[in-house]
Amino acid sequence: MTGTLEPLWPAPTATDPVDAVVTVPGSKSATNRALVLAALADQPGYVRRPLRSRDSLLMAEGLRALGVGIEDILNSSTGVPGGGDAWRVLPNALSGPARVDVGNAGTVMRFLPPVAALADGAVNFDGDPRSHERPLGGVITALRALGARIEDEGRGALPLTVHGTGGLVGGTVTVDASSSSQFVSALLLSGPRFQQGVEVRHSGAPVPSLPHIRMTVEMLRAAGAQVDAPEDGGEPDVWRVSPGALLGRDTVVEPDLSNAAPFLAAALVTGGSVLVRDWPERTSQPGDQLRELLTRMGGGCEPTPEGLRFTGGGAVHGLEADLHEVGELTPVLAALAALADSPSHLSGIAHLRVHETDRLRALADEINGLGGDVTETEDGLRINPRPLHGGVFHTYEDHRLATAAAVIGLVVPGVLVENVGTTAKTLPDFPGLWDTMLRATPAKG
Ligand SMILES: O=C(O)C1=C[C@@H](OP(=O)(O)O)[C@@H](O)[C@H](O)C1
Numbered sequence: 272m273t274g275t276l277e278p279l280w281p282a283p284t285a286t287d288p289v290d291a292v293v294t295v296p297g298s299k300s301a302t303n304r305a306l307v308l309a310a311l312a313d314q315p316g317y318v319r320r321p322l323r324s325r326d327s328l329l330m331a332e333g334l335r336a337l338g339v340g341i342e343d344i345l346n347s348s349t350g351v352p353g354g355g356d357a358w359r360v361l362p363n364a365l366s367g368p369a370r371v372d373v374g375n376a377g378t379v380m381r382f383l384p385p386v387a388a389l390a391d392g393a394v395n396f397d398g399d400p401r402s403h404e405r406p407l408g409g410v411i412t413a414l415r416a417l418g419a420r421i422e423d424e425g426r427g428a429l430p431l432t433v434h435g436t437g438g439l440v441g442g443t444v445t446v447d448a449s450s451s452s453q454f455v456s457a458l459l460l461s462g463p464r465f466q467q468g469v470e471v472r473h474s475g476a477p478v479p480s481l482p483h484i485r486m487t488v489e490m491l492r493a494a495g496a497q498v499d500a501p502e503d504g505g506e507p508d509v510w511r512v513s514p515g516a517l518l519g520r521d522t523v524v525e526p527d528l529s530n531a532a533p534f535l536a537a538a539l540v541t542g543g544s545v546l547v548r549d550w551p552e553r554t555s556q557p558g559d560q561l562r563e564l565l566t567r568m569g570g571g572c573e574p575t576p577e578g579l580r581f582t583g584g585g586a587v588h589g590l591e592a593d594l595h596e597v598g599e600l601t602p603v604l605a606a607l608a609a610l611a612d613s614p615s616h617l618s619g620i621a622h623l624r625v626h627e628t629d630r631l632r633a634l635a636d637e638i639n640g641l642g643g644d645v646t647e648t649e650d651g652l653r654i655n656p657r658p659l660h661g662g663v664f665h666t667y668e669d670h671r672l673a674t675a676a677a678v679i680g681l682v683v684p685g686v687l688v689e690n691v692g693t694t695a696k697t698l699p700d701f702p703g704l705w706d707t708m709l710r711a712t713p714a715k716g
């Protein structure tokens with residue numbers, strides 16, 4: 272999946288303040304957790320309003336390769352195959368031999384090896400070239416300590432083969448999850464199916480993206496698992512999942528609030544207003560913190576019966592923020608910071624160097640390529656706003672780089688986004704959604 276041959280996408284400029292109602296597709300993180308939990312359950316279940324994007328289709332394919340049935344439920348109003356509004360998941364005996372393509376999906380490369388350890392047979396994992404560089408050693412070492420046999424050419428990374436024997440002993444394991452919270456989530460999600468359950472103890476620098484671990488814990492509990500977590504008065508950095516059956520359930524996936532970021536940002540930079548439909552009242556999604564972060568940057572939020580309305584206040588202010596918990600919001604916040612009326616300092620995000628690309632370097636290089644003044648620090652970015660000009664914005668096969676570029680393009684004419692199709696990792700038809708938002712905006716005059 273290289274994007275270099277795709278034509279450059281001229282990011283549309285907004286001639287007026289945006290004024291639109293946006294339906295954001297389902298959460299990647301929730302969809303992929305729901306699929307894993309449904310696959311490990313004792314009864315069939317449904318994943319409703321799932322995200323259907325590259326990352327979630329890879330998760331579904333990976334589970335199918337292990338023997339799980341995942342059927343499309345047709346949308347009765349359209350009758351379009353594959354365009355349905357639910358997946359029905361039929362758990363089955365997990366077995367190899369199988370091959371799993373993880374693409375560049377962190378959730379697939381980390382959540383599925385523990386599932387494969389429960390299968391009977393060899394399961395080979397490989398993915399995009401970048402997937403070989405993303406941290407996976409914590410999952411591999413932990414699974415070995417819990418009883419799995421894994422061949423990884425000694426690299427502690429992809430490609431690898433899990434030689435499943437139909438079950439895993441489980442027990443207590445220590446892991447350094449400072450490079451990715453997904454190490455912890457991966458072990459917890461399959462934990463109920465380990466003979467002794469699992470106790471995961473983190474040791475190392477602080478774990479990033481804690482809301483994502485809370486999402487794992489909440490979804491496990493909703494599926495009937497017994498989980499002890501630090502936020503319930505437990506020991507810090509220790510999570511415990513008891514062995515037990517998981518229930519086949521009907522799970523409705525919330526909209527992806529991190530993917531709402533560019534749309535809310537559009538309201539902020541144009542001084543307009545965007546309503547994101549079905550914003551949950553309560554959620555573990557890190558994107559919920561956009562309400563506070565974007566308010567600090569100059570807008571205002573209002574819950575409505577239809578969803579969350581966010582209105583720009585006419586100016587974009589700089590932001591001083593530790594984004595350790597909400598790293599995936601960084602690209603859009605950095606784009607806004609480059610357009611602000613005061614400097615910004617985004618910190619706590621060293622782990623972004625091992626995301627889809629080195630996001631700190633990429634954001635600095637690309638914003639600076641448009642005339643910006645962004646400096647990388649050890650764990651973040653300092654952004655001094657400067658007048659920006661058009662030019663090519665490279666995206667390094669990173670969906671969030673592309674959506675960040677679109678935000679800048681709203682107010683900087685001539686921004687050409689490389690491989691906008693890379694947004695399909697988590698956001699199908701982003702250019703279409705963006706155009707719809709802009710077309711919904713009534714022209715002034
Ligand atoms: O568990 C998840 O669904 C995710 C956890 C986070 O990963 P890291 O902890 O590696 O940042 C986040 O950035 C990623 O987009 C999704």
Ligand SMILES: C=C(OP(=O)(O)O)C(=O)O
Binds near residue numbers: 377626671
């Ligand atoms: C880091 C991200 O993805 P992944 O699930 O591949 O880690 C992301 O979506 O910002």
